[in-house]
Amino acid sequence: MAEVTADRLMEEFDLTLMNDEESVTYRSITTSDISRPGMEMAGFFTYYPAKRIQLLGKAEMSFYEQLPEEDQIDRMQRLCTYDTPAIILSRGIEAPDTLKQAADEVGVPVFSAEISTTRLSSKLTTYLESRLAPMTAMHGVLIDIYGIGVLITGSSGVGKSETALDLVRRGHRLVADDSVEIREEQDGVLVGRSPDLIRHLLEIRGLGIINVMTLFGAGSVRNEKRLGLAIDLEAWDQKKQYDRLGLDEDFIQIFETNLPKITVPVRPGRNLAVIIEVAAMNFRLKRMGINAAEQFSERLATVIEEGDHDND
CATH class of the missing domain: 3.40.50.300 (P-loop containing nucleotide triphosphate hydrolases)
Known part of the structure; x- marks a missing residue:
């Protein structure tokens, strides 16, 4: 099985790194499944698939902006774990400072992509299924x-x-x-x-x-x-x-x-x-x-x- 890391995705999909490059650790991606953490933004992390790429689109970020500042900090800290290979924001959405800070603490790369969430999810899944296949x-x-x-x-x-x-x-x-x-x-x-x-x-x-x-x-x-x-x-x-x-x-x-x-x-x-x-x-x-x-x-x-x- 070929190894795929987040920096390879950055090159392949022309992603922009949003947080501190010196703090980032490019971990191996082990699954082709992509997670859109809508339930997690609401505070439900019981079944959080931390080892998947986390894809944040307009829906997730719009909900996030309505949260109190204390909850915003909590959500981003819990979203960023030592197992999370990458967090990607679609549609050119700017990463909030709370996400950058939480990601820097554990070395998670935060990327921005210009294309729509659905299209990006499809392209990422197709690419990873091909690269991670036996x-x-x-x-x-x-x-x-x-x-x-x-x-x-x-x-x-x-x-x-x-x-x-x-x-x-x-x-x-x-x-x-x-x-x-x-x-x-x-x-x-x-x-x-x-x-x-x-x-x-x-x-x-x-x-x-x-x-x-x-x-x-x-x-x-x-x-x-x-x-x-x-x-x-x-x-x-x-x-x-x-x-x-x-x-x-x-x-x-x-x-x-x-x-x-x-x-x-x-x-x-x-x-x-x-x-x-x-x-x-x-x-x-x-x-x-x-x-x-x-x-x-x-x-x-x-x-x-x-x-x-x-x-x-």
Whole structure:
């Protein structure tokens, strides 16, 4: 899981620090949930979610301004804890001195943002869900083929990168080569991207490292893609029985999500790029309710049944 701190949010969302920078401690943000402390402004702190970012909008601050000075000081002191990662005021609202003083005492950064409260809350939640999602790294190649994120796996030297290069030449888009960072951003939603160090790069044995975006243009790459299908390349084994109809369903489990998987045997003369391209198109058809293998199986069953009737 990547770490997100309040100073990273300040850069990402162009926030303005309102209190004393020397007193601020940029703590880690551990949850994507955002709190709007309306009940807390009224004095109810029993279930105060102190570890969340506290977002103060026009409604909260209008209520705060109607409180007696003694209550104003009390609310801000109780709002600012050593666990609170940040307090953000939307719509360019100026932070009151009571908030600045209370925040400085415990090192909580107080920010101001120009956009509306609802929009800011939505943007913050989306960003934090992405950054704080569980993450793992897998050895393989991720390609966007006809809108399907295809994760190509297999043992080292089986031809994953060479196949990826052929797919890029056919108009598809490279996301990651060699190492794919995968995050579960929502239940059942896996998103893959490349580590920054090797983004847009392909390693081809005998040729070295090439920059796909430089060679083929910006349209040949993308920074991230949702995973839809895994294709495992393995050396052809004559003793192994491979699926010839496509009726068998196999999966690879990443976190709690089952990703559909196809095993493609590799041997000289097989055009892997075309096979993977067709596999992606066939996967799209299946999601649209068109399954060629099932249609063939139904036709075959009908023919066998009719043959049995004729024999009778």
